[in-house]
Amino acid sequence: MRKHPLNCGCGGLAGRCGGMPPWVDRHRGHSVTERDLEEFAGYLRGMKERTGRSYEALAKRAGISSSAIHRYCSGKGLPADFGTVERIAKVCGAHSDELLELHRRWIRAEAAQAWAKAEGAPTVPRDAAGAEPTGSSAGPSAEQEPAATGGEPVEDDPAAPAPPSEEPEKRPAGPARFSSIPFVRRWLTVAVVALSCSGAAAVGTAALMSTTAAAPGPTTPAPSASPEDGRLLLSRACPPIMALGEHDECVRELQRILLKAGGLVQVDADFGPGTLRHVVAFQVLAGMEPNGLVDxxxxxxxxxxxxxxxxxxxxxxEGRIREVFPEEPDRAVGIAKCMSFLDQYYSLPNVDGTRNWGVFQISDRRLAELGGSPLRAFDPEWNIQAARRLWSQNRDFSHWENCDQTYRRSESPDPKGGSTSSPAPGKKKPSPSPSPGRDENGR
Structure with a gap:
């Protein structure tokens, strides 16, 4: 039986069980990191293959380099943030259940990578969004990728990627079904699960104590909402805490309310990443803790x-970005589109629990440096001006290195023979590798 390294009785995390490193599967000899990464890569690869599109075609639609998508699908690299994964999945037609499963597999791969690194185990490169490999090639080029078999190839579409929202209820056949999560690979997800369970347990315990105390005499039912009074979320028909992954009429009710409040959420009864972003935005605007849990x-x-x-x-x-960045308006707009699809309420979580906010996805750390907050970051004017302040530090876009690289790559192959990849005169050319602490994830 495979023993979990955190509970093997042989020295804990740094210990060894049976003389074998804890990151190695005792039966198969595979590293936990490799297995988690392959589960993630295989699921993403399944989405890619069913489209019939080449890596290059998907890259154009997602705004990510074809070589990066190939690395992710082949298990040779791992995106640093889920936003990159979500863009690829969206152009592959993934529905909300698939996005949720893909998110879980990405978290498990991230967790295994961090743990293996702490133990000195081999890891794979953690790629940033759309970053090109340096040195040797990462694999076959997009031109070498054959079209998927089993159906007619799909014509490439020059249209921009779809805005970040939930997918319609009509669902294409997905890749693999939900897989079981071994304990060693869910240490990052256990916090959310524990929080949800503890909330439900607390409510259940309170209800039991109330019933027991009232047993000797006349009972006085606690006031609670019912579906008849128009507040379904507060009724017993809905769980005390709603969170990512639920699919029921309670989620549909939540989405209707968010839509009425001005959200752009798809009403499909799936609590997916798009609904989660809307809940976080609502909580920020309401002055609540933006944890994404509907308590x-x-x-x-x-x-x-x-x-x-x-x-x-x-x-x-877009117009305001062009006014604030007159030196390179197209480049600034391209980076903002890559970061947030120009959605002022866009937010993305990082593995360490922090988030990135608004049009230019300013991280919690940068917000603290700029004297801002998530609420201020949702103000497009403040967010764009804050991005200008970050740009002014070196008069370049190195704070958004990954999206800047993606933009410059998309501009460089000019069919008329021109090239816009060179920096403007007098401007510092960004380094090909991310600067420490300067990427859009605030790391």
């Missing part, structure tokens, strides 16, 4: 109908 306080605030997601149109956001 009793969040439900009651939703029904108060006092929070409105007033937003700028993408055209207005």
């Amino acid at each position: 009793d306080a969040t439900k009651r605030m939703l029904y108060q109908n006092t929070v409105k997601m007033i937003r700028w149109s993408p055209a207005k956001v």
Whole structure:
């Protein structure tokens, strides 16, 4: 039986069980990191193969280099943030259940990587969004990738990637089904699960104590909402805490309220990444802790109908970016589109529990340095001006190195023979590798 390295009785995390390193599967000899990475890569590869598109075709639609997508699908690299994975999955037609499963597999791969690194085990490169490999080639080029068999190849579409929202209820056949999660590979997800379970347990315990105390005399039922009073989320039909991964009418009700509040969420009863982003945005605007969990306080605030997601149109956001970055307006707009699809309420979590916020996805660490907050970061004017301040430090876009590389690569192959990949005169050319602490993840 495979023993978990954190509970093997042989020295804990740094110990050894049976003379074998703890990151090695005792039966197969495979590293935990390799198995987790292959589970993630295989799921993503399945999405790619069913489209019939080449790596190059997907790269154009997702705004990510073809070599990076190939690395992720072959298990030779791991994206540093889930936003990169989500863009690839979206252009592959992934529905919300698949996005959720892909997110779980990415978290497990990230967890195994961090643990193996701490133990001195071999790891694979953790790629940033769309980053090109340096040195040797990462694999076959997009031109060498054959079209997938089993169906007609799909024509490449020059249209931009779809905005970040939930997918419709009509669902294509997905790759693999949900897989079991060995204990060694879910240490990052256990916090969310424990929080949800503890909330449910607390509510259940309180209800039991109330019933027991009231048993000797007349009972006085505690006031609670029912579906008839129009507040389904507060009724017993819905769980005390709603979170990522649920699929029921309670989630549909949540999505309807968010849509009424000005959100762009798809009403499909799936609590996926898009719904999670809307919940986080709502909590920020309501002055609540932005944890993405729909607890009793969040439900009651939703029904108060006092929070409105007033937003700028993408055209207005783009126009303002061009005004604030007159030196390189196209480049600034390209980076913002890569980061947030010009959605002022866009946010993405990082593995360490922090988040990136707003149009230019400014990290929690940068917000602290700039005297901002998530609420201020959701103001497009403040976010764009904050990005200008970061740009002014070196008069370049090195704070968004990964999306900047993606933009420059997309501009360099000019069919007319020109090239826009060279920096403007007098501008410092960004380094081909991310600068320490300067990527869009705030690391």
